[in-house]
Amino acid sequence: MRIHHIGYLVKNIAKARGPFEELGYEAEGEVVYDPLRDIDILFMVNGDYRIELVQPKSPESVVANTLKKIGNSPYHICYYCDDISKAQIELHEKGYYPLGDIEPAVAIGGRKVCFMLNPAIGMIELVEET
Numbered sequence: 001m002r003i004h005h006i007g008y009l010v011k012n013i014a015k016a017r018g019p020f021e022e023l024g025y026e027a028e029g030e031v032v033y034d035p036l037r038d039i040d041i042l043f044m045v046n047g048d049y050r051i052e053l054v055q056p057k058s059p060e061s062v063v064a065n066t067l068k069k070i071g072n073s074p075y076h077i078c079y080y081c082d083d084i085s086k087a088q089i090e091l092h093e094k095g096y097y098p099l100g101d102i103e104p105a106v107a108i109g110g111r112k113v114c115f116m117l118n119p120a121i122g123m124i125e126l127v128e129e130t
């Protein structure tokens with residue numbers, strides 16, 4: 001499956017942005033607030049690679065505990081799929097467990113995304129390519 005982005009947790013996007021720019025990344029759009037997940041998101045691109053900076057906005061955010069545990073770190077890889085419901089079922093048959101529902105991601109133009117967990121590799125994200 002082709003990769004859309006690597007999700008990267010940071011405590012503070014405003015502070016993380018400069019160092020990533022120094023490493024050759026350029027912001028793709030502006031910081032977007034995702035109210036479903038209570039996070040700020042900024043996509044940055046470096047050649048063929050896209051990272052998604054994710055900053056939890058409150059202790060109740062879905063990723064606040066993960067950030068506390070692992071600090072500023074990459075934490076998921078997001079893969080393209082054609083039909084997200086179909087991809088979710090196929091991966092479930094291969095041993096991935098759905099983490100929550102299929103939901104729109106405001107930071108990717110409202111495209112449908114979902115997260116799944118594989119016991120051997122951890123969390124992945126799927127994004128529908130439309």
Ligand code: NI
Nearest residue numbers: 007052078125
């Ligand atoms: Ni992501």
